[in-house]
Amino acid sequence: MLSPVSTALGTDTYEMAMRTVTRSILPGLQTELRTYNSQFPGPAIKARRGRPVVIRQRNELMVDTSVHLHGAAVPPRHDGSPMDAIAPGAERVYRYPNRQAHASLRYHDHAHHVESENVYRGMHGSHLLTDDEEVALPLPKGAYDVVIGIRDARFDPATGALVYQMSDRARSTLLVNGAPTPYFKVAARSYRLRFASHANQRFLELRLEDGGDLVQIASDGGLLPRPHTTGSVCLTSGERADVVIDFSRYPVGTRSS
Ligand SMILES: [Cu+2]
Incomplete structure (x- = not known):
C-alpha cells in the first residue's frame, strides 16, 4: 500500500x-x-x-x-x-x-x-x-483482505531478461504479486482474496487444488448482488474477481502441493 x-x-x-x-x-x-x-x-x-x-x-x-x-x-x-x-x-x-x-x-x-x-x-x-x-458488510478486512495479482512471463534463462514478443505462447512462468513460487500462510478463518489478472494476453482459470468451492463475492464492478458459489473463476486480461475462502475447513497444517 x-x-x-x-x-x-x-x-x-x-x-x-x-x-x-x-x-x-x-x-x-x-x-x-x-x-x-x-x-x-x-x-x-x-x-x-x-x-x-x-x-x-x-x-x-x-x-x-x-x-x-x-x-x-x-x-x-x-x-x-x-x-x-x-x-x-x-x-x-x-x-x-x-x-x-x-x-x-x-x-x-x-x-x-x-x-x-x-x-x-x-x-x-x-x-x-x-x-x-x-x-458495513461482515467481510474479511485488514490482514484478511489480500490482493493477488497474477500474470505470466517468459524469462531468458541465460540473462534473466523478460522476453517480450507479441502473441507469445511460451510465457510459462506465472508470477503472483511478482513472485514465481508464491507461498502464503493463512489462519484457520475466512479470507477475501482479490484476484486480479495483469496478464496481457493469457486467460486464467482459477480453482482450488482440492476442487473445493469458491465463493465469489465481487467482479470488476464491485460486489455481486449475492455471493456466487462456484468451482472455478475465469479471468481475462485486466479482469478482477474477489473470492471468499474459509480456510477453517482444512485441518491445521495442511499445505498445497
Ligand atoms: Cu485497462
Missing part, C-alpha cells in the same frame, strides 16, 4: 515515479523491470468513495507512458488516453474523483503502441475503492 504525501482538503495526494529497476525474480538471475515507484507490481492505492485521489506521475523511463485507471469513471483528461502520453522526463497529475461505488480497480500503462510491452515489463497495480456500503 502506498501512503499519501498529503491528506489535506479532503483529497489524498500521492506521488509516483515510473522507473527502470533490476530485481531478482528467478533465483540467480537479475531482471530489468519497468515499475511504478520501483515496485513490482506497482504499489496499491486505497481509496474511499467521495475522497478524490490525486497522483503526480513522473516518467523517468526512456519510453512514453500514460496511466489508465481501469474501471474508473474519470474526466477524459485524467483517463490516461493512449495518445495523451507522458514523455520521458515529463510528469503529469491525474485526478480521480472516486464518486462511483466500491470496486477492486487496477491501473496500468496505456501509451500508444507501447502499452502491451510496458504492462508486460511491470507497469500494473491495484486501486481499491471502498465505500460505506462495503465497509
Whole structure:
C-alpha cells in the first residue's frame, strides 16, 4: 500500500515515479523491470468513495507512458488516453474523483503502441475503492483482505531478461504479486482474496487444488448482488474477481502441493 504525501482538503495526494529497476525474480538471475515507484507490481492505492485521489506521475523511463485507471469513471483528461502520453522526463497529475461505488480497480500503462510491452515489463497495480456500503458488510478486512495479482512471463534463462514478443505462447512462468513460487500462510478463518489478472494476453482459470468451492463475492464492478458459489473463476486480461475462502475447513497444517 502506498501512503499519501498529503491528506489535506479532503483529497489524498500521492506521488509516483515510473522507473527502470533490476530485481531478482528467478533465483540467480537479475531482471530489468519497468515499475511504478520501483515496485513490482506497482504499489496499491486505497481509496474511499467521495475522497478524490490525486497522483503526480513522473516518467523517468526512456519510453512514453500514460496511466489508465481501469474501471474508473474519470474526466477524459485524467483517463490516461493512449495518445495523451507522458514523455520521458515529463510528469503529469491525474485526478480521480472516486464518486462511483466500491470496486477492486487496477491501473496500468496505456501509451500508444507501447502499452502491451510496458504492462508486460511491470507497469500494473491495484486501486481499491471502498465505500460505506462495503465497509458495513461482515467481510474479511485488514490482514484478511489480500490482493493477488497474477500474470505470466517468459524469462531468458541465460540473462534473466523478460522476453517480450507479441502473441507469445511460451510465457510459462506465472508470477503472483511478482513472485514465481508464491507461498502464503493463512489462519484457520475466512479470507477475501482479490484476484486480479495483469496478464496481457493469457486467460486464467482459477480453482482450488482440492476442487473445493469458491465463493465469489465481487467482479470488476464491485460486489455481486449475492455471493456466487462456484468451482472455478475465469479471468481475462485486466479482469478482477474477489473470492471468499474459509480456510477453517482444512485441518491445521495442511499445505498445497
Ligand atoms: Cu485497462
